[in-house]
Amino acid sequence: MKRLFIKIVTVAALLGFGEHTVIADAPAPKVIRIGSAYSGGYGKPYGWGTPGVLQDLGLLEQEFRTEGIEIQWNIFKGAGPAVNESLANNTLDFAFIGDLPAIVSKSAGLKTRFIANSINGLDYYWATPADSPIRSIRDAKGKRVGVFKGTATQLALSRILAANGLKESDVRIYNLGTADLLAALKARTIDVGIGGNNLFALRNQGIVRIIGSTKEYPKDFRAYGGLFVTEKFANAYPAITRRFVKRYVEAAKWGSEEVHRQGVLTANAKAGVAAADFTEDNKGRPLSDINNPTLTPALLNHFAGAIADAKRLGLIRQTVELDTWVDRSYINAALSDLQLEGYWK
Amino acid sequence: MKKRNTKIIVLLLGAYLAGGHALHAEVKAESVQENGRDAGSANTDQVVTREELEGVRSEIATLQERLDRTYERNTAQTLRPLFVSGIAQLRYSRFENRYRNNFGNPQDNQGGFSLNALILNFQGNLKRDYEEGRNINYLFSVVTPSGLNASNATPDYTLKPLDAYISYHFRPSLDPEGSLLQLIVGQQKKPFGLEALAAEDKKPTILSAQSARANLGALDAGVNSGAFPSNGFGLDARDIGVVLKGDLFPKYDAAFRYRVAPVEYSIGLLNGSGPNAIDNNGRKDIAGRLVFNAPVDYSSIFRGLSAGGSIYNGSAFSTALGQYDVRRAGADLSYVNTPIGFTYEFVHGKDASTTKQGQTLTIFYNIGEQFVSGYKAQDRYDDWYPTTIQPFVRFDWWDSDTSETDNVTEITTIGLNWFLAQTTKFQLNYNIVNLGEHVAATYSGPRNQLLAQVQYSF
Numbered sequence: 141m142k143r144l145f146i147k148i149v150t151v152a153a154l155l156g157f158g159e160h161t162v163i164a165d166a167p168a169p170k171v172i173r174i175g176s177a178y179s180g181g182y183g184k185p186y187g188w189g190t191p192g193v194l195q196d197l198g199l200l201e202q203e204f205r206t207e208g209i210e211i212q213w214n215i216f217k218g219a220g221p222a223v224n225e226s227l228a229n230n231t232l233d234f235a236f237i238g239d240l241p242a243i244v245s246k247s248a249g250l251k252t253r254f255i256a257n258s259i260n261g262l263d264y265y266w267a268t269p270a271d272s273p274i275r276s277i278r279d280a281k282g283k284r285v286g287v288f289k290g291t292a293t294q295l296a297l298s299r300i301l302a303a304n305g306l307k308e309s310d311v312r313i314y315n316l317g318t319a320d321l322l323a324a325l326k327a328r329t330i331d332v333g334i335g336g337n338n339l340f341a342l343r344n345q346g347i348v349r350i351i352g353s354t355k356e357y358p359k360d361f362r363a364y365g366g367l368f369v370t371e372k373f374a375n376a377y378p379a380i381t382r383r384f385v386k387r388y389v390e391a392a393k394w395g396s397e398e399v400h401r402q403g404v405l406t407a408n409a410k411a412g413v414a415a416a417d418f419t420e421d422n423k424g425r426p427l428s429d430i431n432n433p434t435l436t437p438a439l440l441n442h443f444a445g446a447i448a449d450a451k452r453l454g455l456i457r458q459t460v461e462l463d464t465w466v467d468r469s470y471i472n473a474a475l476s477d478l479q480l481e482g483y484w485k
Numbered sequence: 486m487k488k489r490n491t492k493i494i495v496l497l498l499g500a501y502l503a504g505g506h507a508l509h510a511e512v513k514a515e516s517v518q519e520n521g522r523d524a525g526s527a528n529t530d531q532v533v534t535r536e537e538l539e540g541v542r543s544e545i546a547t548l549q550e551r552l553d554r555t556y557e558r559n560t561a562q563t564l565r566p567l568f569v570s571g572i573a574q575l576r577y578s579r580f581e582n583r584y585r586n587n588f589g590n591p592q593d594n595q596g597g598f599s600l601n602a603l604i605l606n607f608q609g610n611l612k613r614d615y616e617e618g619r620n621i622n623y624l625f626s627v628v629t630p631s632g633l634n635a636s637n638a639t640p641d642y643t644l645k646p647l648d649a650y651i652s653y654h655f656r657p658s659l660d661p662e663g664s665l666l667q668l669i670v671g672q673q674k675k676p677f678g679l680e681a682l683a684a685e686d687k688k689p690t691i692l693s694a695q696s697a698r699a700n701l702g703a704l705d706a707g708v709n710s711g712a713f714p715s716n717g718f719g720l721d722a723r724d725i726g727v728v729l730k731g732d733l734f735p736k737y738d739a740a741f742r743y744r745v746a747p748v749e750y751s752i753g754l755l756n757g758s759g760p761n762a763i764d765n766n767g768r769k770d771i772a773g774r775l776v777f778n779a780p781v782d783y784s785s786i787f788r789g790l791s792a793g794g795s796i797y798n799g800s801a802f803s804t805a806l807g808q809y810d811v812r813r814a815g816a817d818l819s820y821v822n823t824p825i826g827f828t829y830e831f832v833h834g835k836d837a838s839t840t841k842q843g844q845t846l847t848i849f850y851n852i853g854e855q856f857v858s859g860y861k862a863q864d865r866y867d868d869w870y871p872t873t874i875q876p877f878v879r880f881d882w883w884d885s886d887t888s889e890t891d892n893v894t895e896i897t898t899i900g901l902n903w904f905l906a907q908t909t910k911f912q913l914n915y916n917i918v919n920l921g922e923h924v925a926a927t928y929s930g931p932r933n934q935l936l937a938q939v940q941y942s943f
Contacts, residue, residue: 179864180864182864183864183865183866184864184866185863185864185865185866186864214860214863215863215864215865216859216860216862216863216864217862217863217864218742218859218862220740221739221740221741221742221859222742222859222860222862223859224740224741224783224859225741225742225743225783225857225858225859225860226854226857226859226860228741228783228784229823229824229854229857229860231854231857231860240740241740244738244740244741245740245741245784248740248741248782248783248784248785249784250784284616289739290738290739290740290741290742294739314659315660315661315739327615329615329616455739455740
């Protein structure tokens with residue numbers, strides 16, 4: 141038994157030593173690992189939205205090429221929860237995720253900084269099988285409702301239900317991923333599905349009928365998301381983090397110019413978002429509103445409300461201090477360097 | 486699957502066209518401006534003529550007919566959904582030189598390449614509940630028993646049934662927030678122990694723990710003919726019977742897609758005569774296992790901490806002993822929180838009047854993302870998969886008769902697993918064998934051993 145104890149201590153010490161070795165002055169990383177929850181659900185290795193524009197333009201690759209730093213894009217089929225899982229396992233440096241998963245991960249103790257906007261109010265839609273008698277979300281009481289739990293959509297659903305006098309317990313909620321939700325609507329194994337513009341394709345085929353959207357509700361009901369950096373990376377590579385955000389802002393500026401509308405459509409199409417769907421989804425919105433990378437009051441108010449809702453609904457135990465989570469230094473530096481202060485309203 | 490998808494797409498397209506929808510072809514001319522990319526678009530709408538539409542319909546009808554015939558002729562079909570998979574192990578083994586000459590037949594002791602095991606699985610569902618997952622599933626698998634507890638050193642590549650059971654989920658299996666309850670009937674693993682219940686492709690070491698193995702006829706069955714000290718408990722051998730398993734009070738962390746049930750249980754009523762055999766005594770054996778998992782969030786440092794206990798009460802029959810009691814009790818502790826983890830297992834048992842016991846401690850470290858499930862599910866075009874290297878060390882003690890002094894066989898394994906593709910791992914193990922004086926006095930066979938194995942599944 142004594143021999144066993146010595147062996148265990150030796151191995152544990154070796155492992156512990158390896159884990160806690162500190163490099164005083166970290167050289168440039170070999171790779172910058174980016175995770176995006178904004179998968180189109182079609183297996184294409186591109187994310188949609190402003191991060192998709194950044195990816196499509198290849199600005200980060202240009203920025204860090206001369207130093208030999210690899211840019212690794214990881215587009216997660218499992219959306220926000222999968223990004224959280226990867227962040228918890230130290231496999232990512234930057235993450236583009238929606239409100240709820242970001243809040244839950246922060247509440248759970250993951251050390252991240254909220255440094256920019258990545259979804260500036262994207263609409264949700266809810267759909268039923270085409271011949272369903274359900275005409276509005278009010279009719280969903282007691283029915284089967286599909287939602288991707290753990291993502292920003294879950295919080296939106298609870299708000300939509302509440303606005304219609306319903307609680308989550310009034311419906312039978314089925315946790316379904318992006319592709320599974322579409323399949324369940326097709327197979328009629330759910331009565332209502334809530335999602336994004338990916339529902340349009342099924343509607344166009346006559347398979348589902350869209351019975352509502354957040355367009356009919358206050359803007360705060362929409363999806364918001366952020367760009368997050370791990371504290372570990374930001375502390376080790378502050379200059380690289382600043383350069384990363386500067387390039388992100390450049391991409392957002394490019395994507396905010398109406399002259400580049402076709403380019404924005406192309407970038408989103410790579411993730412599987414059809415140009416017609418993007419156009420319909422964002423009808424009447426200028427690109428500068430869609431691709432705004434700044435930490436706007438609307439974004440932060442939304443996150444503050446989402447934190448309160450998540451706490452009230454029991455989705456988080458510890459509240460999140462938004463003021464200490466948000467770090468404006470990177471976005472402010474980028475706006476200043478690029479002389480873009482005041483560009484986005 | 487591709488053919489099926491193609492068929493569905495063709496049918497949908499056909500239905501769309503047959504529905505009389507006006508078809509407009511949109512031709513987009515891209516103008517290239519700055520960055521060689523884009524700046525605007527010009528659209529030209531062209532109306533399809535009825536002749537053109539009829540032509541498309543005709544082509545679709547032809548394609549559909551061709552697809553139907555190809556499907557009927559060239560596609561294997563089954564009565565119920567079937568998923569075929571398999572595992573193969575290709576092994577190289579070499580014993581330390583100083584022991585090789587102790588053998589009567591040196592040729593047997595060189596070690597060498599071997600085809601250790603082949604497992605072929607056929608599984609699917611007999612009844613599928615799309616809404617709640619109260620499915621009736623089946624599994625039938627066959628194995629070449631050479632590497633799986635072969636009873637002697639002779640290679641045996643005869644296919645024999647390994648698992649053959651059906652299972653029914655009494656409770657919904659699609660709801661991660663609900664508890665599970667499943668009945669499994671047929672030939673299956675006994676609900677006992679930690680390592681013995683691990684899937685073949687999840688076991689860290691090439692050789693199972695001494696206590697789990699059914700027969701220790703050689704350090705590496707199939708390679709040499711040395712008679713090694715004694716039999717293990719045979720915990721990883723299958724048996725025939727009924728097992729009820731489930732969990733209680735599950736906690737689901739949706740933001741990490743992490744489900745943990747604080748209590749898992751399983752209880753089985755089994756013949757106790759082993760796989761592919763009829764009951765050889767008048768009593769049924771009972772096995773049970775209870776596991777407590779730390780009910781914490783995914784990000785908690787205690788995620789993956791589990792403590793379990795197992796019992797087995799039964800009887801066996803041999804010509805020499807007649808019918809005798811078989812008793813087993815086990816306790817285990819594991820902590821698997823990537824990248825670090827360990828498992829510890831203690832098993833104590835009695836066969837007739839002989840008391841035996843074993844302990845196994847395995848410590849490992851993962852370098853890579855093999856065990857981060859969300860990370861592996863990415864949108865990628867190519868055959869991408871994160872590779873992982875898992876160095877480990879295992880200490881394995883076995884006492885085949887606790888009434889004897891200095892009777893412990895200790896095997897320390899230093900090794901690594903290299904997960905080099907989605908379902909392929911390369912394993913390298915070096916086993917350092919220390920025999921107690923009592924064992925060494927009766928055994929002069931091979932000891933230290935280098936093992937290399939490629940295990941792939943499909």
